[in-house]
Amino acid sequence: MSSDTGPTGGSIDTVGSEGPHDGEQESGGAGGDDEVSDLPLAPYPPNLGNPKLHALRQVRDPIAFSDRAAAIRDVYRIWLPGIGDITNLAHPDHMKRVLLTERGKFRKSEDFGIAFGDGLLTVEGEEWAQQRKTLQPLFVRESVMDHADTMVEQAQRRVGRWEGGQQLDLQAEMTDLTLDVLFAAILGRELELDGDEKIRRSAEALHDWFLPTSYPLPRWLPTPARRRFKQGKQTLQDEADRLLEEAARDPPSDPTEADDLINLLVGLRAAGVTDSGMLTDERLRDQMVSIIFAGHDTTTTSLTFALWALAEHPDIRERFHAEVDALDGPPTAEDIEEGRLAFTDKLVTETLRLFPPVYALPRVADEDVQFDGYRVPEGERVGVIIRRIQRDPRFFDRPDTFDPDRWTPEFRQELHDFAYAPFGGGPRICIGRQFALLEAKLSLATIGRNYELYYLGEEGKHDGPPLSPQMTLRMKEGQEFLVTER
């Protein structure tokens, strides 16, 4: 497995399921349907009290909740008001079944569809296959590499204004940077450095649909968060319409040559391609809003946690600075291809292990299935707890320690192919992973050549800064960093 491809399901398992942590569970192996329906439902974690109180514990500290539950077993249920039972899975074998070998038995949960309509993130079946095939050329390695200069320019433009002695809300700053990059590279429109506030706020508001406090409430209830979401989505849809209209005046003659999403979609339309099932006005809008949602907050949190890790580990920081100082100038695609940012690569890999932005993957069982001898009934939600899996001592020594050096070629080779999967796996693995990794490495190198950051905030309870797990795993708001110039 390599850090920039992630698991796609081809490699051989070297570590199998070791079953329960406490020796209670039997391994799976149910045969026919009758056998499956006779199996017990997965138990609620006994150390987390009455299931009806799970919601309170979850909302208070979802990370501690899943840490305690998964320490006992790899399969457990929790109960949340407004949702009901969820079977959580914390073993890479289970993740592999859900995402790859038995993926036909699971579908994505409807929440994303309600929020984002019919973009790549949400659609299923033949329509998904069409959309993925259509968008894939934009995200293959060589297309992504073409954006390297834009990524560095955007990073230089934003961080070039930092001054020694300045205190930064790093998460806010990285949010602005990832939006700058996403718009410039994928949407073909440069955002104003100190402007376009409405667009920036709207992109952030897309997450308000998923606030944990909204789950128990009926979907039709217009809470303030849902109103913010609706307004934000409308603003981004209007912007999508404007960009599409503008591009349609001069569409590319060959859409396969298009280097951004807008020109690709407009070019396909102009070329009379009608069978891709994604070229109605509504579908185009859904696509763009989905990409804005999927493509910025994830990279923001990766960058923020990587910079936290550098701030907190002076020895690692020193080696990182030595690597970026040895470059001939601002980082380039060639520096990456020729291995001159090898340590930065490991740094990013390890950050995504300890702080996976998508820390749990939601699915719904389309039929009765079993995990470790427990039944998940058809229609029940399933959560694959990526963060737990990536900190499992059965796969990682000193699992809570930030250690980029663990990522030797031998270790990668021997690791279970689903023990490290920050981008998911199987056919629905993140389409933007090459883009995200390139952006993370180039942004870190751009920052590291000029600045050193010190973390001024408090330590959290989970071997890192205080967390705010929402749809993505974020650092709690307002964590300040001190900038020093190098």
Ligand code: HEM
């Ligand atoms: C560090 C950054 C990122 C992380 C950790 C990440 C993580 C993920 C994960 C775990 C999935 C699988 C979701 C599932 O199976 O339910 C996914 C899917 C997806 N991601 Fe990313 N992502 C990142 C960056 C990006 C970027 C930069 C883009 C676009 C520019 C993007 C676009 C997408 C899309 C469209 C999908 C749906 C793919 C499909 O279903 O075929 N992501 N991402």
